[in-house]
Amino acid sequence: MQGGSSRLSLPLRIGPHILLLAVGVLMKTLTGLAEAENGADEEPYSVKFITKNYIYGNTEHKVNVYVKVHRDSPFLVCMDLTLSQSEVLDPNHLWIGPQGQDLRGQKYVNITETGKLMLLNFNENLSGSYTCTLTYRVVQGDMQVEQEKVQAYKFMVYAYREPDYTYHVSVHYTTKDCSLKANEEFFKDLEKVLNHLISHLTCHVIDSSYKCHSVKRPKHVLMEELFVTFQVNPFAPGWEVACQKTTQDCEDVTNSRVQEARWLIEEFFRKQSYVLKHEFQNTPVIHYVDHSFQVTRLDSCHPGFGKNDVTHNDCTNCCVACDPGTYSPNDEVVCLKCTNIRITFYGAKSC
Numbered sequence: 233m234q235g236g237s238s239r240l241s242l243p244l245r246i247g248p249h250i251l252l253l254a255v256g257v258l259m260k261t262l263t264g265l266a267e268a269e270n271g272a273d274e275e276p277y278s279v280k281f282i283t284k285n286y287i288y289g290n291t292e293h294k295v296n297v298y299v300k301v302h303r304d305s306p307f308l309v310c311m312d313l314t315l316s317q318s319e320v321l322d323p324n325h326l327w328i329g330p331q332g333q334d335l336r337g338q339k340y341v342n343i344t345e346t347g348k349l350m351l352l353n354f355n356e357n358l359s360g361s362y363t364c365t366l367t368y369r370v371v372q373g374d375m376q377v378e379q380e381k382v383q384a385y386k387f388m389v390y391a392y393r394e395p396d397y398t399y400h401v402s403v404h405y406t407t408k409d410c411s412l413k414a415n416e417e418f419f420k421d422l423e424k425v426l427n428h429l430i431s432h433l434t435c436h437v438i439d440s441s442y443k444c445h446s447v448k449r450p451k452h453v454l455m456e457e458l459f460v461t462f463q464v465n466p467f468a469p470g471w472e473v474a475c476q477k478t479t480q481d482c483e484d485v486t487n488s489r490v491q492e493a494r495w496l497i498e499e500f501f502r503k504q505s506y507v508l509k510h511e512f513q514n515t516p517v518i519h520y521v522d523h524s525f526q527v528t529r530l531d532s533c534h535p536g537f538g539k540n541d542v543t544h545n546d547c548t549n550c551c552v553a554c555d556p557g558t559y560s561p562n563d564e565v566v567c568l569k570c571t572n573i574r575i576t577f578y579g580a581k582s583c
Contacts, residue, residue, distance in 0.1 A: 330360025
């Protein structure tokens with residue numbers, strides 16, 4: 233098959249052939265490689281505090297803690313690190329929750345004999361200030377003088393979710409002429425092939441479009457190119473079924489699948505340069521522009537959650553429950569201020 237003036241050798245007919253050839257090879261190999269790659273990936277990111285089993289208090293300032301929704305918190309220790317290395321006599325601990333309630337006996341907490349607090353099955357409604365008052369005795373060297381000491385430790389505990397990932401992709405293809413009707417059909421065929429490539433992951437291509445431009449690059453002649461853009465989205469029909477297999481929220485599942493889909497698509501375009509060089513004697517008029525693949529991750533948050541790099545600089549990539557006085561009604565990443573009604577709780581979805 234070679235380029236020429238006949239209908240069958242126009243870019244319309246050559247382009248999809250290249251694409252389908254690449255898919256035929258890649259579908260058998262890339263999926264397996266992606267699964268192996270995915271299995272070797274690290275767990276979804278978590279903030280530094282969550283990776284520790286214990287979080288110590290600080291008498292000089294509050295300690296921020298971020299807990300993933302529906303997970304148990306790490307143990308909050310009613311001591312600072314220095315005091316924990318010392319001998320403490322007759323310690324007594326009193327934990328007070330965000331609403332001023334004594335946490336002893338609450339079903340959603342686990343308080344150990346040594347005063348460590350774990351919050352169980354955490355959610356946005358449990359976000360807020362947790363304060364522990366530690367009372368203990370200090371005995372002087374002669375063992376005759378006892379002194380009672382009191383220390384207070386404040387923890388600000390926030391519920392967070394992983395953002396939902398979507399990938400914005402752009403690629404370039406050369407074309408014979410921007411006015412060719414074949415460009416539109418080629419674009420539609422490309423969209424079909426990409427959807428076929430990632431359909432087993434319940435991901436799909438959305439918001440796809442293309443524009444044709446004349447491009448002059450250094451040391452090259454003027455070229456006509458198709459600028460193709462689309463998004464790789466994890467919510468194709470049937471995505472809910474995969475989520476039913478886990479009792480946790482679904483963002484870990486959908487994010488893992490869309491990351492794999494993104495990898496397959498990147499490999500698909502990268503391999504096209506190889507296919508062109510080894511499968512065709514003459515380069516077709518419509519063909520992939522090598523190294524034109526660009527991808528950007530777009531994050532969205534569940535309603536009631538948002539990002540705030542200033543307030544939550546320890547968890548900048550997290551979707552954190554909206555603070556009191558703010559709300560988020562959609563999947564945007566910003567919590568809005570509520571000007572009509574004072575919201576006194578975390579995670580508001582409406583004003």
